[in-house]
Amino acid sequence: MRQSLSDMAFMDFPGAGPLWLSFRLAAVTTALLLCFGAPFAWWLAQTKSRAKVLIEAVVALPIVLPPTVLGFYLLVVLGPYGAIGRWWVEITGESLTFSFSGLVIASCIYSLPFAVQSMQHAFEALDRRNLEAAWTLGASRSDAFFTVAMPQSVRGFLNAIVLSFAHTLGEFGVVLMVGGNIPGETRVISITIFDQVESMNYANAYRLSAILLLFAFFALLFMFAMNRRWQNR
Amino acid sequence: MLPGIASTNAATVTVAVASNFSAAMHDIVERFAADTGHTVRVSFASTGQLFVQIRNGAPFDAFLAADAARPQLLEQSGQSIAGSRFTYAIGRLVLWSRDAALAGGNCRSRLYSLGTGRLAIANPDTAPYGAAARDYLVAAGLWSRVKSQLVIGENIAQTMQFVASGNASLGFIAKAQSLDARLPEAVCSWTVPDGLHQPIQQQAILLKRAIDDLVAAEFFKFLHGAVVRDIVARHGYALPE
Numbered sequence: 001m002r003q004s005l006s007d008m009a010f011m012d013f014p015g016a017g018p019l020w021l022s023f024r025l026a027a028v029t030t031a032l033l034l035c036f037g038a039p040f041a042w043w044l045a046q047t048k049s050r051a052k053v054l055i056e057a058v059v060a061l062p063i064v065l066p067p068t069v070l071g072f073y074l075l076v077v078l079g080p081y082g083a084i085g086r087w088w089v090e091i092t093g094e095s096l097t098f099s100f101s102g103l104v105i106a107s108c109i110y111s112l113p114f115a116v117q118s119m120q121h122a123f124e125a126l127d128r129r130n131l132e133a134a135w136t137l138g139a140s141r142s143d144a145f146f147t148v149a150m151p152q153s154v155r156g157f158l159n160a161i162v163l164s165f166a167h168t169l170g171e172f173g174v175v176l177m178v179g180g181n182i183p184g185e186t187r188v189i190s191i192t193i194f195d196q197v198e199s200m201n202y203a204n205a206y207r208l209s210a211i212l213l214l215f216a217f218f219a220l221l222f223m224f225a226m227n228r229r230w231q232n233r
Numbered sequence: 234m235l236p237g238i239a240s241t242n243a244a245t246v247t248v249a250v251a252s253n254f255s256a257a258m259h260d261i262v263e264r265f266a267a268d269t270g271h272t273v274r275v276s277f278a279s280t281g282q283l284f285v286q287i288r289n290g291a292p293f294d295a296f297l298a299a300d301a302a303r304p305q306l307l308e309q310s311g312q313s314i315a316g317s318r319f320t321y322a323i324g325r326l327v328l329w330s331r332d333a334a335l336a337g338g339n340c341r342s343r344l345y346s347l348g349t350g351r352l353a354i355a356n357p358d359t360a361p362y363g364a365a366a367r368d369y370l371v372a373a374g375l376w377s378r379v380k381s382q383l384v385i386g387e388n389i390a391q392t393m394q395f396v397a398s399g400n401a402s403l404g405f406i407a408k409a410q411s412l413d414a415r416l417p418e419a420v421c422s423w424t425v426p427d428g429l430h431q432p433i434q435q436q437a438i439l440l441k442r443a444i445d446d447l448v449a450a451e452f453f454k455f456l457h458g459a460v461v462r463d464i465v466a467r468h469g470y471a472l473p474e
Contacts, residue, residue, distance in 0.1 A: 079400045094349050097400045098384045180351070180384030180395065194387075198282045199358045 014201075015208040017184060018192040025100070025188060026168040029107040033115035033164050034157070041116045042145065045123035060113050067110070067173025074106050074178050098180035103188070106178055107168045114163035122156020123149065155230045162223040166216055244448040245272045247292060249283040251299035251435065252390035253324060253362055253407035257468040258297070264464070265455055271448050279388035281359025287312065287440065294443035295453060297435070299324060299389075300361035304438040317439035321456055322470035324433030325408035326365050326425040329393075331417050332402035340421035343403055344375055350402030351384045353395040361433055362389045366405035368430035408469040435470070 078085045078096040088096045096102040126149055134144040172190040179186035196205040250258050255277050262273040284303040287293055298304050307313045328340040355363030370376040384401050386392030396404030397416055411422055443449035466472055
């Protein structure tokens, strides 16, 4: 008997939509964190400001804060009665909580330290003499950044990408609080696994968990292998 | 502690309770402690979540569910004490809102004109109040219309929090929750008539683990008593005959 594509098991699989949603969320979050995180990490690496330690502590907060604390604050601030949420409703007519946009904001905060710290460490490890040479030769600050600093910090960028992506994919507590479990919008893969377990659908829970486990493992394996390669050069 | 002296000393009973019953349960526990000196430890979650936990060996002495189906399943699989299952309350479903944009209308008519607002229900697969909400929406022919605007709470407590915080403009919650004094003032509140969804028969059951536990048995007897029936009625539940 012939099967059409839509009849194939994977398309009926309750995790297919949420998996795709989680990958989209992780991709958008990672892209935003690279764009805004890189200049920020650069500033942190260069600055002599006394506020540096303070800012570093704030950036690292999501690593140690329970996701429920972050989720609670976001629910209040992004909600229609909150400072940002009200403003968003006025502009777009829609609520930020229970929306993909809201999850992007939440994920950017949640994964911020993984992106910023990776890039900052790479920038700090740069040989300053190369930069200074570029400046003396007349390169502007941004020229020097793109032609000298960036190529030498590939490892940092790679770590930032892998860690932000994988960390966002694994997000659970924050989404549980501000997501609202909407298919195609906020029902991410970790929430789906939770629901499958709670509804006793262990077969689906096993399959989805295995996919995430394998992905996480290979992402980290890739990162460590690349790190090693660059170290040996 | 030795099992034999459990009843003479102050002891602890561990009970799994469906989220909708939390306010009433607090009153019951307080009263039981005052009357007997025993402590009741309570875990709140959705009925489905607690059911899965019990199936997987969670150390509960008793289970106060929000439906009859799951206690029945535990009875059939021999995980409960035979003959202990009974209906302790009959729940009612309420459509509730604090959204000022809905002022003037009644809650029910707002179901037909949600606009960009969200409608919160509990997860129908794990929470009986969510299943009742879905029952009603399907029967009223509204399910396909509101489906894309649903936000789903993991249990009825989270569902209430979604509407009480204003993040969802409407929500189906338990009547008991709508009577909670800590809620902000409602803009509208509509009790869904009993005939429009499956009755929410909330059943309790003593679990296998409590088989020789006299304090657990005492607590269960207390649940049948007039004191508890008063508390249950005061929190907006109907009582079984």
